């Protein structure tokens with residue numbers, strides 16, 4: 259029986275949240291279940307519409323093969339009406355974006371009026387560069403305010419943004435440019451992070467070789483010399499600064515595409531998940547307001563990167579729609595030392611803070627003085643996302659960072675879900691360290707066992723969601739059959755999350771991690787197939803298999819079993835080639851933690867790699883490897899066990 263941590267007494271005081279206790283959660287849960295259209299139309303009405311929607315959901319999970327679901331299909335708006343323009347009128351001089359640069363104390367503030375001006379200028383500049391409604395533009399930048407401005411400007415003209423995390427390699431960027439059919443890229447000379455610079459513009463140049471991308475807009479961040487293609491490349495400070503700050507936001511139907519975000523799956527190339535304007539914005543703003551219990555005068559800090567979905571929903575769209583000051587953070591939790599987050603919290607008077615368990619574990623490994631020497635009395639809510647949080651890290655966050663006064667919310671969701679799905683509601687839900695707790699209203703989880711039978715009451719299973727909610731991705735860009743095959747492969751009407759979960763006697767959900775071939779390293783989601791493709795591209799590699807294994811700091815580590823071609827043997831050089839291949843073909847964040855050169859892979863007689871065995875060995879769980887009698891060559895397993903790295 260795990261302990262229950264009650265909601266700290268002061269959390270709900272003065273809250274505008276309609277859900278302030280478990281009774282209210284139950285009531286809202288039931289109201290959505292009874293009439294989802296009415297419930298979500300009422301929430302959508304908190305956005306600004308030019309034509310308010312009268313339709314709720316169209317389509318269903320049962321008919322997903324016939325076409326994507328739709329929400330609010332007859333509504334017309336532009337996300338700007340809700341995210342920028344209304345606040346520029348109501349609170350023009352309040353801070354919209356506060357930026358904390360890499361060097362401590364380097365800050366910039368954009369008021370709502372300034373944000374509107376900048377976005378309009380950028381929108382005019384993008385249109386002058388030829389970008390039109392419906393076309394795609396890539397944003398490949400670091401954590402600068404202009405990344406958010408570019409996203410918003412693209413949305414303002416009714417185009418579609420696809421943000422690519424600044425750590426991805428030229429090869430990965432090229433795939434995304436190609437798949438999205440982008441006609442413009444926004445980038446910067448270099449990025450900065452943790453006292454170092456990293457290349458961005460030169461990576462774009464490499465990625466665009468042979469591509470038909472007529473315009474690249476380049477922000478100067480570090481002042482480094484960068485290669486230049488006249489006629490294609492344009493400086494931000496020329497094009498945007500000189501543009502007019504008057505711009506009419508395009509009128510967009512609620513189901514028009516807002517963005518494509520690529521994410522790793524268990525097989526093949528990354529998938530471009532498509533989110534649309536009306537349902538996504540309703541979900542991002544409602545979950546942000548509800549789960550974190552935000553108030554109008556909050557200073558909200560989500561220290562993720564805009565290149566991931568967390569940055570989209572909880573740095574940009576959710577907080578801006580709610581009119582809350584949102585902090586953008588360019589640095590790392592350990593630069594210049596382990597006190598950086600709390601230095602930021604103290605100086606900017608942050609009231610709610612959102613990070614990943616990996617960062618918490620890294621900081622918790624250092625002295626508590628790094629935390630306690632800073633004033634954290636403004637903090638009310640502390641959130642985590644991206645990977646399971648272990649009870650110790652949860653406790654440390656609650657006791658040391660929050661000094662026992664703050665609500666801790668462990669939020670489960672995915673790129674595909676658009677926003678939070680299973681999480682405590684800060685003022686309402688008693689928590690348990692390590693549990694994502696209860697589904698939000700509108701989210702209907704079900705656990706299936708290995709025979710696809712529903713698990714009733716407490717138990718373990720694969721997590722599916724059975725009813726559509728407004729924020730869910732509509733499809734995979736350009737490939738709806740792949741969307742259906744990937745996410746609805748099993749029992750009809752059920753969305754497959756790819757995660758395993760346990761439900762306890764109180765109905766609380768504990769996410770146990772991916773049950774497919776996705777590895778989650780420091781909250782970065784990567785496919786084993788991507789690693790395998792990169793490693794197998796080397797001449798000296800005959801074949802390989804990659805699995806995840808538990809890693810004390812990163813959550814999961816990457817374990818590669820590699821079979822070399824005849825004539826090659828294990829060496830530091832081979833290892834360096836493997837790392838370089840992953841870096842070049844995927845990105846700087848794709849490092850292999852353990853490489854084991856093996857004589858062969860365990861395969862069935864039909865040639866299928868038995869990953870289950872490799873996973874167990876990587877986990878150090880070798881007492882019972884299960885049935886190996888069906889293997890083509892069982893002696894391979896003994897050889898792998900003898901050389902195992904854990």
Ligand code: WTA
Nearest residue numbers: 643644645646668669670671672673769783
């Ligand atoms: C994992 C990030 C446990 C999970 C928002 C999911 C989590 C994947 C949690 C999605 C959590 C996210 N507890 N696991 N609170 N939050 N995950 O698409 O495996 O980058 O499927 O979205 O992260 O990763 P993605």
